[in-house]
Amino acid sequence: MHSSQTEDIHPVQQLLLPSSSSSSEEVNSTTDNTATTRLNDDSLSMNDDGSENTFTHDMNHNNDRITSSSITPSSQQSSSPFAHHQVPLESIVSESEIHLAASVLERLSHHSYHLQDPRLAQLIHAGSLLFKRKISKEEQAEMKRESRKKAKEKFKNHDKSILMQSVMQMKKHNEVHYLRQQIAMIPNAPNSEVPKLTHEEDEVIIENIPEEGFASNISVSNEQNDKQNVTENMNNKEQTLTTFSNTSSHNSNNRLLRAVRCYICHEKTHEIHHFYHKMCPKCGEFNLEKRNQTMDMTGKICLVTGGRIKIGFYTALKLLRCNAELVIVTSRFPKDCAKRYSLEPDFEMWKDRLKIYGIDFKHIPSVVQFTDHLNHTLPRLDILINCAAQTIRKPTAYYEHVAKYELTTSLEDMSETQRKLLPLDFSMKVMPEQKDIALRMLSSMEKREALEYNPTSSNGAAENSQVILHTSHSRSSLKYNAMRDEVNVSSSSLLCQIPILDEDKSYNEQSFPRDVFDVNQNQADFRNTNSWIQKLDQVPVFEMLEVQTINVTAPFILTSRLKNLLAQGAIYSMKNNLNHEPMSFVINVSSMEGQFYRRSKGVHHPHLNMAKASLNMMTRTSAADYAKDFIYMSSVDTGWNNDENPLSDLDNISQTYYCPLDEVDGASRILDPIFSALQGKQKYFGVFLKNFEPFRW
Incomplete structure (x- = not known):
């Protein structure tokens, strides 16, 4: 997986590359180079040498193009009597407008080949007036760290979502969720202030907990209801397991970005079993077969x-x-x-x-x-x-x-x-x-x-x-x-x-x-x-x-x-x-x-x-x-x-x-x-x- 030259650069710097003062040759060169090197708009390279060289090259290239003569001192920009009067930010732009602008710039930074479109000229010009300046070495380092941090977090979230799809991981997750639900209903109990689960976490909760049959709270009078509930739990569990058993663990969408070691064979793998979140498909199938193994024990x-x-x-x-x-x-x-x-x-x-x-x-x-x-x-x-x-x-x-x-x-x-x-x-x-x-x-x-x-x-x-x-x-x-x-x-x-x-x-x-x-x-x-x-x-x-x-x-x-x-x-x-x-x-x-x-x-x-x-x-x-x-x-x-x-x-x-x-x-x-x-x-x-x-x- 390769990274593009513009992907590690701040969205604003992306927009400044084809500035209004740049020649069409520079724009075309940048566009061609970006299109050639970009293999995946959403991917981030984790190769230290590759990422660092690309990032440094683009930053230096952009800084070289921004000369001191292109920046007008603030004292000369306007003769308005209000030039030195500081206006509160909230009176100029709302928080939602800030988020909207950032979102637009972020999206455009991943598709810089559109920056030559005349419809974006006004946006680029306005951005140049506001942000056009050299980026310091410290800022470059911080931007690089932030880029790598986002890449790692992206990998982590991707793998976490894949692991959570396994039956065993779901079961362990439900055990914790089950305790949280009970504690949240008891005032002054430890960990009673349990934060509500996010939408993503709610999606992976199996509603009928527990998954295996067992006795519920000790109450003789509720025995019949308990038995009915456990029966329903087992039926739902069997349906859930059947669904997962019919899901291919070799689906390319379920491939981990970072390899994990299989619990059984200890080999590194990018693919996990649909039932066991810490096993490769081969070992997972073997263990699932053993898990379901039975035989006639008559007379024992x-x-x-x-x-x-x-x-x-x-x-x-x-x-x-x-x-x-x-x-x-x-x-x-x-x-x-x-x-x-x-x-x-x-x-x-x-x-x-x-x-x-x-x-x-x-x-x-x-x-x-x-x-x-x-x-x-x-x-x-x-x-x-x-x-x-x-x-x-x-x-x-x-x-x-x-x-x-x-x-x-x-x-x-x-x-x-x-x-x-x-x-x-x-x-x-x-x-x-x-x-x-x-x-x-x-x-x-x-x-x-x-x-x-x-x-x-x-x-x-x-x-x-x-x-x-x-x-x-x-x-x-x-x-x-x-x-x-x-x-x-x-x-x-x-x-x-x-x-x-x-x-x-x-x-x-x-x-x-x-x-x-x-x-x-x-x-x-x-x-x-x-x-x-x-x-x-x-x-x-x-x-x-x-x-x-x-x-x-x-x-x-x-x-x-x-x-x-x-x-x-x-x-x-x-x-x-x-x-x-x-x-x-x-x-x-x-x-x-x-x-x-x-x-x-x-x-x-x-x-x-x-x-x-x-x-x-x-x-x-x-x-x-x-x-x-x-x-x-x-x-x-x-x-x-x-x-x-x-x-x-x-x-x-x-x-x-x-x-x-x-x-x-x-x-x-x-x-x-x-x-x-x-x-x-x-x-x-x-x-x-x-x-x-x-x-x-």
Whole structure:
């Protein structure tokens, strides 16, 4: 791409080139030269040498033609007595007239071959009288900088518009827009003064947010409406994806002006995939195929830990839709988890093949008891997916809304279909002191002045368990109806309300504005800092212990104590012709944070890096041993699908938020080694898988 000689020159200087004192030969020469060099009227060259030489040549050429003799001193221009009287600008010309004149000059500067037209003679003459003078070196440099700045901004806006057309970029954009919409409706909330979106931004908003199915606000009475809304969202999403799938990513109009590196192959590309804004067309098609990959999982019994939201949710959902015989899901909040699954449009098709157990993996005795329960009740286990993890610790306020729902909702309050998802043959056993502290903390968040708690009677009866709240205005009671159930399946939600660190002991509404949720219907977190950006000496010891317990100790217990069930699953699958050979699977959900052989390693969140590295070492050490019993264990990186940096300023959100993947892609990566083996392809074990292939540890 080449630049014209006149394109980097100020519009006024363009008009002055063929001045009234210039010869026709000069005009014709300038016109011919401009027409020859101009390939694209709207393009700007970014070549340093070319741009600089053209700019300097034209400026010097114009300055040489403007001599001092052609400029009449102001004192000699007029003998009028008003010559030295300064008149305010607004009384001479209006602001709209200034903009109009500038617009005219700007347009003419891009088509200077018309300047010889006699109809422009008066305009050129008037401009010469006003602006005809030499341009200083400083002005030339400033004009050049401004020209290059406009070119860069033009490139940036062009590429931004292309990237925004991808489905993944739209989805990330909508997540931020969704938060902005909620915050704007809450007075005195952080970032509440949200500027209205521009017309261009409005055009790319998908009206039905969220795009994936999930539970909306926790409300039993609105369940039917919620289900209808989610169904409509899914239908609209499918239409949107179909539209994008039929759009060619190789369209020349979608070509980026600046090359970007593909997230998968790392090659530079000027073309992006219509679905993935950070992938080349080839890698994008490959990932989209993997994203939509399915297979028949008939006869498979699966355990997915941490299956309430995000990657765990979509992993379990995909197994159910692949016709797995039974999918067991664990969560600290089983009732909320049941509600989310019940809102899926195809819930009726697989509702009888899903079981949800409430368990908090910080409570190691309960993890051990849970494995004992499974060993006594399950005939076998074909797939174990250790997905439950803690990346960033959240204070009690973050879980207040969902914990309150769990503990104030009895099983009788739930619909029959939701209730059937919650087996009563296992529940966490929490000490009375822990329950007392948790309920006091949860009740104190109501900002009441006084609190009196009546604990459960010593004989275990729970009919009178309630909190009596005294206020200066009224006396009311908040009943924790879950305590009345014969089996409290929500006891696992109590531990998250026990204050440990200072941040747990109060409700910071600036960081956690009430009733403001993200697209996953989780509490919005607007803290200025979190452990993701903390260094070794800044991470609280208790948080380090929590991360190790949840991310490493719990998977260790499950994988070790359920080995016999997994071995039975491998044998059963072959005897019943479910597989061509015996096999069962353990997938340890990991990440790049646990990788040692990495050229660059940051200094932040060391506790998380340690936990993921430890989980990888369990795979690396024990996979070969488990493979002897046809149990194939692998670690899987789910890919970059979310940003853990503090989300404190939505108006200046970091570009890292617009990551290349989402939770559905993460679930696809988790299940791919299982699908590969069952399809008779590669059987992976003892490896770390990234982007569907073995990667260095």
